[in-house]
Amino acid sequence: MSFFDKMKQGASDAAKKAxxxxxxxxxxxxxxxxxxxxxxxxxxxxxxxxxxxxxxxIAASEEEVVSHCQKVDGLNQEIDFLDERIKNIRFEKTCPTCSIVVPLDTRFCPGCGTGFPEEPRPENTIGEIRVICSHCLTENDLSSKHCLTCGNKLSGQDPQNLELMDGEPER
Incomplete structure (x- = not known):
């Protein structure tokens, strides 16, 4: 990877983080x-x-209290949804047993040992080209030489391994 490619990749990574x-x-x-x-x-x-x-x-306030409680329940659901969106952006998930937040690719909880079901990988940005590992099918950056998950050597020049976001292989 040339100096300019590294600079370009660094700027791209910084923009994504921002x-x-x-x-x-x-x-x-x-x-x-x-x-x-x-x-x-x-x-x-x-x-x-x-x-x-x-x-x-006290019973006279029951209807009003129930109405307010239902609104609180709705707000709690909205907050939970927003929390999940934050976890998705950070590539994190929560253990259903002990509520520890762990990276998305974690297979077992480090706190309680609960196994996580295999989850679909997050979507890429439209038009982003990725290299698919032929061994474990993990999506890797185009510049990757080895797979992030299994360490398998990637063939970045092999057009069968290149994939666009919309699922169409690059031609």
Whole structure:
């Protein structure tokens, strides 16, 4: 790989990292906003319960409290979805047994030993050319000489190993 190719690759990697950071920051901001909405709902729940307590009839606030609780449940689902998007951007997943966050390619949890099912690999950027390992079918960067997963020597010049994002082999 020539000096200019290395510079180009470094700039490309830096741009991808910056884009990931911006997207993660936006998602975290959305999560923060939803957490504030939850705090407001918790305040309204407490206010409704206390008001009905003062009236001597706690059951009177049940409908209002249930409505607020359902909104909190919805916000929790949205937050979980945003958390999953952040993990996908970082190429991470969570152990279902002990909740440890691990890299996406981890096969067994380092905390509890739970085995992870084989998951589909994340999608590439449109138009990005990748080299597919003939041994384990892992997608590798075009400039890779050896597979990231199994270490198999890659043949970057072999057109059968090249693949575009849309699944069409390069011609």
């Amino acid at each position: 884009q990931q950071t911006v997207e993660i920051t936006k998602l975290k901001s959305q999560i923060s906003s939803k957490e504030k909405e939850k705090d407001k709902l918790f305040y309204l729940i407490g206010t409704a319960i206390y008001a009905s307590h003062r009236e001597g009839n």
